[in-house]
Amino acid sequence: MAVYTDVDDIELKAFVANHGLGDLVSFKGIAEGVENTNYFVVTTTGRYILTLYEQRVDRADLPFFLGLLDHLAANGIACPTPIKSASGEQVTELAGRAAAIVSFLEGFCIHSPTATHCRDLGQTLARLHHAGKSYTLTRPNTLGLAGWRPLFAKFKNDADAITPGFSQLVADELNWLDENWPNDLETGIIHADLFPDNVFFLNDKLSGLIDFYFACNDAFALDVAICLNAWCFDNSDQFIKDHGAALLAGYQSERPLSSNECASLPTLCRGAATRFLLTRAYDWLNTKQDALVRPHDPHHFLKRLQFHQQVTTPDSYGLKTNA
Amino acid sequence: MAVYTDVDDIELKAFVANHGLGDLVSFKGIAEGVENTNYFVVTTTGRYILTLYEQRVDRADLPFFLGLLDHLAANGIACPTPIKSASGEQVTELAGRAAAIVSFLEGFCIHSPTATHCRDLGQTLARLHHAGKSYTLTRPNTLGLAGWRPLFAKFKNDADAITPGFSQLVADELNWLDENWPNDLETGIIHADLFPDNVFFLNDKLSGLIDFYFACNDAFALDVAICLNAWCFDNSDQFIKDHGAALLAGYQSERPLSSNECASLPTLCRGAATRFLLTRAYDWLNTKQDALVRPHDPHHFLKRLQFHQQVTTPDSYGLKTNA
Numbered sequence: 103m104a105v106y107t108d109v110d111d112i113e114l115k116a117f118v119a120n121h122g123l124g125d126l127v128s129f130k131g132i133a134e135g136v137e138n139t140n141y142f143v144v145t146t147t148g149r150y151i152l153t154l155y156e157q158r159v160d161r162a163d164l165p166f167f168l169g170l171l172d173h174l175a176a177n178g179i180a181c182p183t184p185i186k187s188a189s190g191e192q193v194t195e196l197a198g199r200a201a202a203i204v205s206f207l208e209g210f211c212i213h214s215p216t217a218t219h220c221r222d223l224g225q226t227l228a229r230l231h232h233a234g235k236s237y238t239l240t241r242p243n244t245l246g247l248a249g250w251r252p253l254f255a256k257f258k259n260d261a262d263a264i265t266p267g268f269s270q271l272v273a274d275e276l277n278w279l280d281e282n283w284p285n286d287l288e289t290g291i292i293h294a295d296l297f298p299d300n301v302f303f304l305n306d307k308l309s310g311l312i313d314f315y316f317a318c319n320d321a322f323a324l325d326v327a328i329c330l331n332a333w334c335f336d337n338s339d340q341f342i343k344d345h346g347a348a349l350l351a352g353y354q355s356e357r358p359l360s361s362n363e364c365a366s367l368p369t370l371c372r373g374a375a376t377r378f379l380l381t382r383a384y385d386w387l388n389t390k391q392d393a394l395v396r397p398h399d400p401h402h403f404l405k406r407l408q409f410h411q412q413v414t415t416p417d418s419y420g421l422k423t424n425a
Numbered sequence: 426m427a428v429y430t431d432v433d434d435i436e437l438k439a440f441v442a443n444h445g446l447g448d449l450v451s452f453k454g455i456a457e458g459v460e461n462t463n464y465f466v467v468t469t470t471g472r473y474i475l476t477l478y479e480q481r482v483d484r485a486d487l488p489f490f491l492g493l494l495d496h497l498a499a500n501g502i503a504c505p506t507p508i509k510s511a512s513g514e515q516v517t518e519l520a521g522r523a524a525a526i527v528s529f530l531e532g533f534c535i536h537s538p539t540a541t542h543c544r545d546l547g548q549t550l551a552r553l554h555h556a557g558k559s560y561t562l563t564r565p566n567t568l569g570l571a572g573w574r575p576l577f578a579k580f581k582n583d584a585d586a587i588t589p590g591f592s593q594l595v596a597d598e599l600n601w602l603d604e605n606w607p608n609d610l611e612t613g614i615i616h617a618d619l620f621p622d623n624v625f626f627l628n629d630k631l632s633g634l635i636d637f638y639f640a641c642n643d644a645f646a647l648d649v650a651i652c653l654n655a656w657c658f659d660n661s662d663q664f665i666k667d668h669g670a671a672l673l674a675g676y677q678s679e680r681p682l683s684s685n686e687c688a689s690l691p692t693l694c695r696g697a698a699t700r701f702l703l704t705r706a707y708d709w710l711n712t713k714q715d716a717l718v719r720p721h722d723p724h725h726f727l728k729r730l731q732f733h734q735q736v737t738t739p740d741s742y743g744l745k746t747n748a
Contacts, residue, residue, distance in 0.1 A: 130465055
């Protein structure tokens with residue numbers, strides 16, 4: 103939620119010219135994105151988003167992320183398209199940072215999604231999974247099953263400050279997930295962070311996906327489970343079955359889930375809830391009280407995890423199998 | 426440098442429609458402005474800036490500020506123009522805040538102004554002073570001479586933490602200013618904060634002025650002195666006489682300074698430096714170390730004040746009188 107790096111107008115003019123984008127007309131720092139510095143840039147050729155990569159993004163991952171945007175855009179997914187420099191590079195330097203400039207997407211995120219939005223999202227997610235199949239670079243999921251224990255180890259001694267019993271609950275859940283995690287599901291490129299604030303709508307139709315900085319290779323159905331967690335709970339963390347049914351129907355209209363994926367859905371939903379519970383708990387415990395970036399309250403994902411723990415069959419999510 | 430208030434898409438759609446601006450296309454929080462929350466808004470009719478007024482701006486002052494923008498724009502000054510609501514109001518409510526939406530200005534601020542930029546700025550400042558003469562609302566300068574002692578009293582006991590002897594230096598300066606301040610200069614609407622980051626250029630021509638939230642009634646020549654402080658020192662706080670000469674020549678091309686104003690310039694420059702020294706010293710001492718908004722280092726204005734203290738005639742600023 104902050105600009106971390108200032109850009110000099112003279113440097114930016116040269117950067118814009120070097121990317122064949124004409125003359126600079128306006129630029130403003132955007133108060134979005136905790137990881138990087140983002141500017142909204144207007145030139146005589148159009149509107150763009152400039153990103154300066156701060157330390158939290160591994161520079162070695164940038165070719166994967168930017169190549170993915172390029173690949174997805176070329177394969178019909180509405181997402182920011184990287185603009186190459188005169189020498190053909192997607193990542194150059196600006197203000198002492200690795201920098202990339204991408205096309206501007208119209209639309210805005212929806213604070214209170216409806217079932218219609220969820221259906222649209224599910225359909226686009228399946229299209230994203232199809233489009234990613236021909237992408238040749240790969241990136242492991244650093245926040246997948248293998249990443250959860252090391253992350254939990256960083257704060258488990260302080261974890262009961264969130265709520266009494268928190269540490270034991272998570273330890274038990276990690277054991278259960280290790281024993282029950284499905285390892286034979288179809289994998290490919292997943293977004294892995296497709297919350298409503300990363301999805302734009304225009305006139306109530308999905309207009310684009312943003313923020314691919316958690317994208318990686320993992321089970322497609324895990325991405326579905328992440329979206330069920332992110333889109334289908336109300337403000338009291340009650341599951342909205344109509345939203346789940348719409349999201350799953352939208353997804354299956356483009357990519358029917360296998361019987362194995364269907365059966366694994368409750369387990370994947372528990373894993374997805376655990377992943378966000380862990381990162382939010384860590385940030386909650388490690389963000390200074392007066393920081394302007396407010397961490398998300400981890401209690402929401404605690405309640406969502408507890409919901410999934412009660413689920414025994416995927417019908418609870420509104421799944422209608424094609425059988 | 427932060428968005429303080431989140432806006433809901435449904436509320437914003439209604440707000441945009443109520444201001445006759447068509448359908449919402451995009452909106453992004455802008456990481457500019459410490460006092461208020463600003464959003465860049467695109468609709469089917471154009472680009473706008475939405476401001477939600479946070480507690481640091483006195484709501485009773487909003488009719489003065491927004492009326493002034495309207496008046497100046499109607500009188501040929503390039504500045505944001507308030508868009509009225511269906512019922513004719515410049516200030517309405519959004520997200521529990523007083524809110525206004527204004528036209529978007531093309532251009533961007535210059536990090537390292539040249540003499541040409543300074544001349545352009547001086548000329549526009551004089552035009553602003555002329556254009557403000559027919560504005561009927563008034564607002565006292567709360568950060569003018571009478572405001573400096575109360576502000577200093579808030580931190581003078583801690584002031585030597587900035588540099589040894591700081592407190593005595595400021596106390597002496599305030600006494601000197603009280604004795605020497607000119608009270609017979611022409612007054613009118615002044616911007617009072619026309620630093621380079623509040624002035625946009627496009628193709629190296631001045632394209633607009635922003636951020637009028639310190640505008641008030643005071644001596645026109647004080648505004649000139651503020652600009653000499655803000656535009657005519659290099660990064661080592663050395664005065665650049667060519668910049669001063671260009672700024673003053675630009676100003677005088679539209680509004681020649683009276684002999685009284687010319688003679689008062691060194692005193693007004695000391696006062697202007699003291700005003701920014703005081704607010705920056707206060708912010709420096711009262712901003713938490715890990716806040717994302719970094720306060721300006723007050724030492725720059727200490728050095729500028731010390732420069733002005735050595736000045737005996739306005740020629741030192743590059744002033745060429747018309748006599």
